[in-house]
Amino acid sequence: MLEEFLTGNDLYHLVKLWAYQGVKVPRNFRLLEELEEGQKGVGDGTVSWGLEDDEDMTLTRWRGMIIGPPRTIYENRMYSLKVECGPRYPEAPPFVRFVTKINLNGVHNSNGVVDTRAVSALAKWQNSYSIRVVLQELRRLMMCKENMKLPQPPEGQIYTN
């Protein structure tokens, strides 16, 4: 599995080394699993995720995509997100922010940052959760009564800060 994602001798060694360091094993192997799942389309096809930069050996910066659920105001739109898995992931939840502008409770209007308290997957994070879980929950939030009819900014706008 590892061999698929790596280029270069050094990188290969590096990943092998990860296997022998207690703190890093859970994080990096977990993230590699998530990477693989993202590429294989695990899930129902309504969210997608992957590394922002394939060369990012720290597996920190991720990109997510949520397809707006039908019969809501978000329908047919694609929401791009940035997800950052810090060094303590999966013990600590990732940082999530929308790149595509969205009007959704729990997402800061000015910069798309997702309020940890508003998303239960983040607020009550467990290390068995994953990027997919977070994305799926955000999508579920879009289907809530309090959100599904909120007026939205024109399609395609992004946060710049």
Added chain:
Amino acid sequence: MAESSGTDPTVDSNVVENAAKDRTMIVVTVKTPKDKEEIAILEDSSVAQFKEEISKRFNAKLDQLVLIFAGKILKDGDTLNQHGIKDGLTVHLVIKTAPKATSGSTSQNSASSSGTPQANSSSSASSPVPNASTPPGTGPAIQPPNLLSGFGDLSSLSGMGMGSANFMELQQQMQRQLMSNPEMLSQIMDNPLVQNMMSNPDLMRQMIVTNPQMQQLMERNPEISHMLNNPELMRQTMELARNPAMMQEMMRNQDRALSNLESIPGGYNALRRMYTDIQEPMFSAAREQFGNNPFSALGGNLDSGVQPSRTENREPLPNPWGPPGTAPSESRGTGSSTTTSSNGGTAPSVSSLPNPLGINASGLGNGVFSSPGMQSLMQQISENPQLMQNMLSAPYMRSMMQSLAQNPDLASQGSNPSADVSPSQQQQQLMQQMLQMFAGGAVTPEVRFQQQLDQLSAMGFLNREANLQALIATGGDINAAIERLLGSQPS
């Protein structure tokens, strides 16, 4: 190589043709929320070509198709290779029921509708002509006259009291005025004329780019020209400038982001710079004069006095680069840092040399320096400025920073060290290791392979003895040493 879509003649012929040309077909799963299809396509295809196939299979128009892979939208001009799409992977498809053109035109509507009245008013350049009517029509793309009329209107703004005929001068004047009077900015922004202009990204870009100051800025920072090519970005920047409250919020967010920076791995670079800024004065102070306490700058309550009463006799220590007799000090060094860590702050082993930095380990300020491992390190440094120099230039500085960055408790506030046990243990281990490295012998293999040892430990091989053995066996060849080490590890 068997491809799955045997019933599709197009694919079949593709397969045959390309098998002959020795190009590889891959099978990619295309998944919509409702549906799933496997599509065979050439490995080196472009996204556009891929979409052609998809359009046939799903019976949808090309411009209705949006492909997503690994969280990114695939653009027509990209290739599958570019995104790492390989055989057996899954791409998500969204078939838009409303084609892109409709949603895209809303932003263009106001621009094109402004085109007409503006073209009319450009002849009467002397008076500002508010654009009263902006009917949300279904106009076509932006007309060229917009550009000129836009400029015309801008100079009409000069009628608002700036009195400059020259457009460039006008721009500069405007800028100056805007800087000093934010209200004017809102006034200007509220002018529907200006608003129409703002929604024309090309125009905006033109205006900005022709400004000489802007040009200078662009030369110095290429990212700015990058930014200018993103019309959304520009529009939002203008919105931001117009709304001081939003501006403030943005600043606050940046501050917040900065403090978040410390707890993410990328932040260690920032941290590192910060530490260098702190350490430079420390280092030069340590170098120049003993007795000076550079740590006072770090805040917290410090014992500035020298504390000879707490000294133990540690003769071999002063020369870490001396003959192999430093081995005892090596273990002592380890011992002292362990003792320090278990005592949680007091410094039982201070050199018989005057303690130049007068460090009371427990008295050091908040943050990074309050960790036990760090404290013992600081003591060592204070006893030997050479150590400091070595430390700064050492490659494992990075791993130290990394471990610091990995433990945000220590790195940022340092107020609750009891939070995480394991990371700080690792950190201490790292510290001990570093100290061992420092205390290494002179012409021994340790010294010979100092650099390699550093690299190995930075990569995470924490067993120094094994590292050394491996390096000795391979004559200093790092890669071979790694192989050796990994070969002996449990798999």
